[in-house]
Amino acid sequence: MAYLYDTFRLLGSRPLRALWDLDVGGVHHVPRRTGAIVAANHLSVCDEYFLMSAVPRRMTFWAKEEYFTGTGASGAGMRLLMRGLGAIPVQRAGGREALAALAAALPVLRGGGLVCVYPEGTRSPDGRLYRGRTGVAHLAMAAGVPVVPVGITGTDRVQPIGRRLPAWERGAVSIRFGAPLPPPPAPEGSPLRSAREFTAAVMDAVQGLSGLPYVDMFAPPRARTAA
Template sequence: MFYWLMKRVFVGPLLHLVYRPWVRGAEHVPASGGAILASNHLAVIDSFFLPLVLDRELVFIGKQEYFTGSGVKGRMTAGFMRGVGTIPVDRGGGKASEAALRTGLRRLEEGGLFGIYPEGTRSPDGRLYRGKTGIARLALESGAPVVPIAMVGTDVAQPIGRRIPKVMRIGVVIGEPLDFSRYRGMENDRFILRAVTDEIMYAIMSLSGQEYVDVYAATQKARIAAGHPAAAGEEPGAAAAAPGGRPVPDVQVPVPPQEQDEPSVG
């Protein structure tokens, strides 16, 4: 109930009015049944705008820190995250991350939509980073289709360090579902997990038009924090690369549709 109140009555209408989000490919989200929505991650507001353009309820996992803040702001944030069904995850890995994935598996078995950011954290510079294999495990264990998604413009509206997004159009591009049933029962094979993850990241790259970097986003963030330059070949504008050594797709960053061609969202 809280989810739909926020979307239909309180937050949703305001976001529609101010940011005028556009969506392309909404028909690719299954009308029923469990599905994994795998998105690039450019800004905190990704978790607001993606659910906004869908007709079905979408639940994400979120970093543990959202649930442990102190003071009025911390309690409000934690309350909001719980109210919209966000599942806390300890990004340090181990048993806590395993528990979060198991919770996602139950969500899929119940026929719901489960959102995940395969990069594991926000991109530090707008590029697409190496996916973590947890999403592949989830896909193979659940048998659910994976729907690739590209968020467009959220990093420009809300760059790292900015709390209130600037007013501009936000886009969501949704690709055709990916079926990995051919790998069912192979969720403990690390090579299969990497291949599946790379296929998902390639699909996201093909939708978003982002430059790809074959390192983890968390690793790049740590390098930036330490003041270390990127390794050779990883600087912005370096030789093009794509997940799994595939050919680099010939795509551009999507742009908003013309007003007359624009589908309604929400």
């Protein structure tokens, strides 16, 4: 039960929007009652909270598996937070372990819910947009739901990588939602090629919404360990 999600929406959303001048555009593209994938670029650990404030529906987030396996008091606190937000753990190394995240997301989407993913797989280390991974395409094809591209800017200034708490100075954060991209049809040839082409289309839309420079490579490993 995502009890912390609902608590944040009730008590924290309005102050967050005011303090950092959150500017939201195109949120009408998010379906009101049907399932969809919300695919955004990833600049900061606080992206989730701004997205939660921008979207009037509950979303289920994919979150890296390390958030659920930490040790000590900080690890326990992070597990409590992730479970309270209703997040789904993702094994970023790929392979069979990563399929568990797809399996967990399918009932949410087929039940008319929203699942938010970051196709880059990690936070950007330098504010640029990196190549997307194909999980978003495989999930869209399996669930038969559209993907709503999202461009986020400004959150890397609110809470840069390595900073535990956000900067409390006023600043502008922008979130732009684009028109939904219908899931690709069942491929006649290679499913991997179809997934790559669809992922490229998603990232092209995200780049257009965010205005961030695009890097045609996966985010470097050092960013993945920090995300």
